[in-house]
Amino acid sequence: TYVVTENCIACKHMDCVEVCPVDCFYEGENFLVIHPDECIDCGVCEPECPADAIVPDIGDPNLGFWLEINRKYAELWPNIIVKGTPPDNAEAMQDVPNKYRDLFS
Ligand code: SF4
């Protein structure tokens, strides 16, 4: 599966949802997740994200945390298939540290 990681938090550009062939993105207030059981590993969304927040879950031992976040919230949040309006300060929030600790919602 592909996994949405911390860089998405408070950036939420949503370009990813427009290209997913199986519509497996789910929407929180300032973050999206991918449903790990629905993602078909096509990889199309990865280059679409301006924040480089989407990564494949291969070869990265630190990704387990984010995989569980994606799995948990994909069951709780509504499906999103159409790009909405990103936050006004999406660019400014890119690469800000500790976004999960301070801002995740
Ligand atoms: Fe959707 Fe493909 Fe991205 Fe998986 S890798 S979330 S199927 S666009």
Ligand code: F3S
């Ligand atoms: Fe987030 Fe990137 Fe999608 S910032 S909403 S993963 S395009």
